[in-house]
Amino acid sequence: MITFELIAILAMIGALVGVLAGLLGIGGGLIIVPALLFLLPKSGVSADIAMQMALATSLACIIITSGSSALNHYRVNNVDMFVVKFLIPGVILGGFGGSFVAEFIPSQYLPPVFGCIVLFLSIKMFISVNVGTVKPLPSAIKTFISGTTIGTISSLAGIGGGSLMVPFLNRHGIEMRKAIGTSSFCGALLAASGMIGFIFHGVGAKDLPDHSVGYVYIPALLAIACSSVLTSKLGVRLTSVLPTKVLKKCFAVLLLIIAIRMLFF
Incomplete structure (x- = not known):
């Protein structure tokens, strides 16, 4: 059931996501997915498809x-x-592939596996704050494999890849602000390919709520996206003010x- 309270909460989540998208180059999926996993079942969405709908709606x-x-970021030459x-x-290939793989992996295993990866990235980023050495960008083939x-x-x-892409780019010599802007650009296309895959798998699925397209829940999409667009510019402005070490x-x-x-979800 769609309520004013639900829309208000989703709009607040979207506002936070917009700032983080501009500031750190992430699409906000790491916030959106857990939030939707908590909110969707309380709104009448079947628990059996809540994970798929959270992932698909997050990507949208x-x-x-x-x-x-x-x-x-492009307007200020950060891409x-x-x-x-x-x-x-x-x-793009990886975005499609991930949505297909998700059909065969039990959803309860995704958060802990990804949590371990993110924990590793966090430690690496902390270590790199005061380290000036970087590696050159890999060859075209290795970069393609990394992108996939x-x-x-x-x-x-159900994320835009910024939490993986920004450290990858920064580690290979891309200045932090450009890494964030470039990640945002790639993340939008990644999310589009992943969303299309989830829509494909969701068409005709059982227990889909009203106002959904495949696994994408349109009311949540509109509430989060509309507010995030309004606040993303604030995040971009903060990247021009905060020094690189602070951003890291x-x-x-x-x-x-x-x-x-x-x-521990």
């Missing part, structure tokens, strides 16, 4: 949040298009919180 939201963030052209093919891996894992977890620390802390949340 990320198309808009990351797209808006990417546009704002490295040279890197984008090597990452995009693998990211990031896309698959991200689609499985913020990102590492966020990853640590997310990892703990995923591991």
Whole structure:
């Protein structure tokens, strides 16, 4: 059942997601998915499909949040298009692949597995705050494979890939602000490919609620996306104010919180 209280809560979540999308280059799925997993069953959505709907709706939201963030970053020259052209093919392929793999993996195993990955990334980011050495960008083939891996894992977890992509880009010499902007650009396309896959699998599924397209729940999509677009520009402005080390620390802390949340969900 759609209520004013539900829409208000989703709008507040969207506002937070918008700031984080602009500031840290993430689409917000790591916040949206747990929130929807908690809220959807209370709104009458069957627990049997709550995980699929949370993942699909999160990816649909990320198309808009990351797209808006990417546009704002592009305007201030924070998107490295040279890197984008090597990452995009693998990211899109991985986005599709993740949605198909999700059909065969029990949903209860996804959060702890991804939590371990995010915990590792958080530790690596903390270590790299005061380390100046970076590795050169891999070859086109290795970058494609990396993009595919990031896309698959991200689609499985219903995220835009920023929590994986930003550390990857920064570790390979992409300055933090450009890593965030580039991640937003790639994340929007990753989310689009993953969402299409979840819609494909959701068409005709049992117990789908009203106002859904496949596994995408339209009321939640609209509430989160509309408010996130309004706040993403604030996050982009903060990247121009905060020094790189502060951004790294913020990102590492966020990853640590997310990892703990995923591991003990």
